[in-house]
Amino acid sequence: MAVTDTLFAAAREAMALCHAPYSKFPVGAAILAEDGRVYKGANIENLAFPQGWCAECTAIGAMVMGGARKIREIGVIAEKMAFCPPCGGCRQKILEFADAETRIHLYDGAGAVKTMTMDELLPFSFQTDTIDKG
Numbered sequence: 001m002a003v004t005d006t007l008f009a010a011a012r013e014a015m016a017l018c019h020a021p022y023s024k025f026p027v028g029a030a031i032l033a034e035d036g037r038v039y040k041g042a043n044i045e046n047l048a049f050p051q052g053w054c055a056e057c058t059a060i061g062a063m064v065m066g067g068a069r070k071i072r073e074i075g076v077i078a079e080k081m082a083f084c085p086p087c088g089g090c091r092q093k094i095l096e097f098a099d100a101e102t103r104i105h106l107y108d109g110a111g112a113v114k115t116m117t118m119d120e121l122l123p124f125s126f127q128t129d130t131i132d133k134g
C-alpha cells in the first residue's frame with residue numbers, strides 16, 4: 001500500500017472520531033513518523049470555543065506521546081472540503097517536527113488531491129538560531 005493510501009485511511013478513521021458538534025466540520029490527520037508508525041488525530045472542539053483544537057494538533061500530540069519526534073509525511077482530510085489546507089497555527093506546529101522537504105498530503109473523500117512540501121506550505125516561517133532547540 002502506498003504511503004499516501006495508508007495516511008488517507010488513517011486520517012479518515014481519525015476524522016470519524018472527531019468531536020466537532022459546534023462547527024460540524026470534521027477533520028482528520030495522520031502522521032507517518034520517523035519510527036515507521038502512523039499517528040492520527042481529529043479536531044476536538046469545546047463549548048468555550050477558543051479551547052478547541054485542530055486534528056493536526058491531536059495527531060502531533062499522539063506522535064510525541066508515542067515517543068517519536070519527527071514527521072516523515074502527514075495527511076489531512078476534511079469531510080466538507082475538497083481539500084483542507086492546515087490553518088496557520090498548525091503549519092507552525094507541524095514545522096516544529098518537520099523540515100523544509102517534509103511532504104503534506106491533502107485529501108478529499110476519494111484520495112490524495114494535493115501534495116506539497118513544508119516549505120511550500122509555510123514559506124518565510126519563524127525560525128531562529130538564537131534559541132537552542134536542543
Ligand code: THU
Pocket residue numbers: 020023025026027042043044045052053054055056084085086087090
Ligand atoms: N480544523 C482542523 O482540525 N484543522 C485545520 O487545519 C483547519 C481547521 C478544525 C478546527 C475546527 O474544529 C473546525 O476545523 C472548523 O474550523
